[in-house]
Amino acid sequence: MFLSQDKSGGISSPASDFGWKSGIRLATYYTLLLGGLMGAIFFVAYHAIASTAKSAELKMVRNHALEYRAWYLSGELEKLERRMSEQFVQEGDVLFVRIKGLDFDYVNFNSQETTMPPVAAIHDLDPETNGADVALGRRNWAIASIPLGPEGFTIQAGKNSRSLDGALSDFRKVFLLTAIPGCLLSVLGGTFLTYRTLSPIRRLIQVMERILESGELGGRAVPERGRNELNALVDLFNRLLGRNEKLIQGMRDSLDYVAHDLRTPVSRLRMTSGRALEEERNEEQLREALADCVEESGYIEELLTILMNVAEAKAGAMKLSRERFRVRSLLEDVVELYEFVGEEKGIRIKVSCPEELFVEGDRTRLAQAMANLVDNAIKYSDSNSAIEVLGKEDDGHVLIEVRDGGIGISGKDLPHVWKRLYRADPSRMRAGMGLGLSLVKAIVEAHGGTVSVKSETGKGSVFAIRIPLN
Numbered sequence: 263m264f265l266s267q268d269k270s271g272g273i274s275s276p277a278s279d280f281g282w283k284s285g286i287r288l289a290t291y292y293t294l295l296l297g298g299l300m301g302a303i304f305f306v307a308y309h310a311i312a313s314t315a316k317s318a319e320l321k322m323v324r325n326h327a328l329e330y331r332a333w334y335l336s337g338e339l340e341k342l343e344r345r346m347s348e349q350f351v352q353e354g355d356v357l358f359v360r361i362k363g364l365d366f367d368y369v370n371f372n373s374q375e376t377t378m379p380p381v382a383a384i385h386d387l388d389p390e391t392n393g394a395d396v397a398l399g400r401r402n403w404a405i406a407s408i409p410l411g412p413e414g415f416t417i418q419a420g421k422n423s424r425s426l427d428g429a430l431s432d433f434r435k436v437f438l439l440t441a442i443p444g445c446l447l448s449v450l451g452g453t454f455l456t457y458r459t460l461s462p463i464r465r466l467i468q469v470m471e472r473i474l475e476s477g478e479l480g481g482r483a484v485p486e487r488g489r490n491e492l493n494a495l496v497d498l499f500n501r502l503l504g505r506n507e508k509l510i511q512g513m514r515d516s517l518d519y520v521a522h523d524l525r526t527p528v529s530r531l532r533m534t535s536g537r538a539l540e541e542e543r544n545e546e547q548l549r550e551a552l553a554d555c556v557e558e559s560g561y562i563e564e565l566l567t568i569l570m571n572v573a574e575a576k577a578g579a580m581k582l583s584r585e586r587f588r589v590r591s592l593l594e595d596v597v598e599l600y601e602f603v604g605e606e607k608g609i610r611i612k613v614s615c616p617e618e619l620f621v622e623g624d625r626t627r628l629a630q631a632m633a634n635l636v637d638n639a640i641k642y643s644d645s646n647s648a649i650e651v652l653g654k655e656d657d658g659h660v661l662i663e664v665r666d667g668g669i670g671i672s673g674k675d676l677p678h679v680w681k682r683l684y685r686a687d688p689s690r691m692r693a694g695m696g697l698g699l700s701l702v703k704a705i706v707e708a709h710g711g712t713v714s715v716k717s718e719t720g721k722g723s724v725f726a727i728r729i730p731l732n
Contacts, residue, residue: 282457289452293445300444304437311433315426316394316404324406327419330359335411346372355425360418361410362389389416396420401427462492466499473503531558582624582708589653589660590615592625596632597651600640608646611636615653621660621729623709628729631705634698635664635725643668643722659711659728671717679715702727 333342346359361368369384383398387405395402398420405420469482482500531554538551590613597611604611621628632651639649643666650665671679680703703713706727717723 282453284460285453285456286449288456289449292452293448296448297441297445300437300441304441308430308433308437312426312430315429316423319404319421319423319426320392320394320406323404323419323421324408326357326421327359327406327408327417330419331408331410331417334361334417343370346370356422358384358420360384360387360420361415362418363410363415366415384420387418389418391418395423398422459492462496466496469499469503527558527561531555531562534558582627584622584624586620586622587625588617589619589621589662590617592629593632593651593653593662596629596636599633600636603637604640604649607640607643609640609643610648611640611651612648613651613653615651616655619653619655619660620731622732623729627705628709631702631727632662632664634702635727638698638725639664639666639668639723642666655731656728659730661726661728663724663726665722665724667722670719670721670723671715672719676715676717680713699725 329345330342333345342359346357357372359368359370367385369381380399387396387398390407391405392407394404396405397403402423403420404423405418407416407418409415410417472478482503534551534554538548593613593615597613601611636649636651643649647667649667650663652661652663652665654661680699702725706713706729709729711727711729714726714728715723716726
């Protein structure tokens with residue numbers, strides 16, 4: 263998304279123009295399409311109506327020719343002339359009858375309209391002419407020819423197309439009078455409706471403008487009310503923005519934690535190296551200094567690894583190699599790893615879990631989380647005590663609990679134990695980084711689960727994790 267600069271040097275918002283211009287453009291495209299469809303419909307309808315009307319006129323003229331033949335064969339030509347003058351037709355319509363023989367060519371009109379064709383033009387007609395569009399004078403005529411009784415005689419009847427042409431002209435006018443305003447209304451209405459429809463996009467643009475100007479990622483676009491397909495785009499944008507916000511916040515937090523927690527080991531590393539270089543020392547003292555440097559380097563490396571794992575999990579970017587495995591097998595492997603450490607303090611670790619309890623997840627990551635919980639339980643438990651690791655199914659979830667009888671956690675510290683680098687006062691006297699529980703929480707949440715803790719000072723703690731079965 264780019265912001266354009268106006269002539270005064272200010273920043274003009276793309277959202278201010280977005281919608282109207284797009285609405286006019288889209289409405290124009292659809293109006294052109296609509297106009298093309300209307301034109302095609304008009305073309306088909308016009309020619310269908312014209313063809314039907316001309317066929318009807320030709321049929322009517324043929325009926326007139328049959329009637330005229332009957333009058334003529336009755337031997338009453340004067341009655342035929344009277345009949346033609348009395349015949350009802352629409353205003354402006356003209357009928358003629360022609361009787362053509364070897365040396366005889368009789369023509370008579372029912373009206374003396376100025377639009378009548380020259381009699382000579384009728385005399386020049388082929389006696390066998392039949393058609394709805396025969397050009398005579400300034401108009402087309404419908405002409406029907408049928409044979410008379412005497413050999414070589416033909417009777418022709420014709421009617422001009424004035425009424426038909428007028429009707430088709432009115433049809434064209436009606437089409438134009440409805441199509442042109444309809445297209446204009448289509449452009450105006452389409453522009454307005456498109457502008458309304460694109461309002462979620464304008465909100466997205468406005469949110470992005472504010473983010474670019476302020477650098478704050480907390481803004482969100484508000485979806486349109488009702489059912490709108492663009493609301494899905496707004497929702498995806500908000501989710502993407504939320505994920506980016508978490509990623510950036512995780513980076514900031516990680517940098518803060520690294521700067522905070524690396525200061526001490528880096529200072530110790532520098533002091534140890536400085537003392538080894540400044541004074542005259544024997545080989546054993548130099549080896550001790552190098553050993554201290556290696557130990558501090560390992561601590562720093564471990565700290566960075568844990569911080570990165572926690573940041574990945576918090577941002578939803580932790581890669582999980584999911585597989586289905588037996589929960590009891592995982593718990594037994596972790597307990598076996600810490601069994602020797604517990605025996606040194608006289609602590610017994612017991613596992614209780616059904617054999618047929620399975621879960622789908624990253625076995626290595628979950629083992630890492632369980633190892634941190636068991637390690638914490640051993641670290642803060644009294645000698646000659648017991649630790650219980652329990653696993654069971656609970657309402658569509660796998661519930662794993664680590665129970666110890668250690669020093670417990672005070673009520674004021676309990677809400678903060680899952681925070682990174684947080685260490686309660688009694689735990690500050692024991693080795694640790696303050697990242698173990700935050701890593702546990704991050705791994706469990708990456709699996710879609712939750713963590714909880716119950717504790718009482720002097721009576722021990724119960725750490726629990728819940729992970730969906732599927």
